[in-house]
Amino acid sequence: DYFGSALVPHESGFPLYFHAPELKHGQWFPPRFQCSQNHTLPRQWIVTYAVPFFGLDTLGINIEFKGVVRIDTYLSYLDINQCSMSHYVPNAFKGSDHCDYQSTLCEPIFGRGFLLGKYKCRCRPGYEYPFLDQNDFFLGDVLDTQWDILLSNTSRISSYDILKCRIAIASSIKPISFILLISSISLAILLST
Numbered sequence: 001d002y003f004g005s006a007l008v009p010h011e012s013g014f015p016l017y018f019h020a021p022e023l024k025h026g027q028w029f030p031p032r033f034q035c036s037q038n039h040t041l042p043r044q045w046i047v048t049y050a051v052p053f054f055g056l057d058t059l060g061i062n063i064e065f066k067g068v069v070r071i072d073t074y075l076s077y078l079d080i081n082q083c084s085m086s087h088y089v090p091n092a093f094k095g096s097d098h099c100d101y102q103s104t105l106c107e108p109i110f111g112r113g114f115l116l117g118k119y120k121c122r123c124r125p126g127y128e129y130p131f132l133d134q135n136d137f138f139l140g141d142v143l144d145t146q147w148d149i150l151l152s153n154t155s156r157i158s159s160y161d162i163l164k165c166r167i168a169i170a171s172s173i174k175p176i177s178f179i180l181l182i183s184s185i186s187l188a189i190l191l192s193t
Helices: 140-151 169-192
Strands: 007-010 016-019 027-033 045-056 063-074 104-108 119-123 137-139
Touching: 104 137, 119 140, 137 140
Parallel strands: none
Antiparallel strands: 007 016, 027 045, 045 063, 104 119, 119 137
């Protein structure tokens, strides 16, 4: 089963069982570049996960090592999630987004591969998108580029500081109109006396 606690039967004419390993029993290896000498495989960065598997010995009494399963995955097939998440989630990229935390929420964009900046910053409730275009969010690519310009000591001007949501005007009109109504009624009462 998913937790690795069940014995999984194998149909081979006689009862043969193996113990399914858990994710923690395997090991992730650092990324490496795959250079195929005969060009049969694509030349890409890959990450490897290897996990051992065990089974019963020939007498069916003791559990013994049977082999290793190795899985190579191209890094271009994996997604990076830069948005903030709980402290116990193992993610080296978490919290590296450049969303304005007061006015926006980070949402990852999946399916774009192993690239930074694949997130969007949506406005929090009570805030609105300040520009008149087809979007209602800020793209992470744009924010990352403007952040790099801001940090570099070049003469280029960064627009990073304006890429955040503003306080929603519709929600701020109601309290102001209510205050004006109360003030005008109070003024009318004072003038009539």
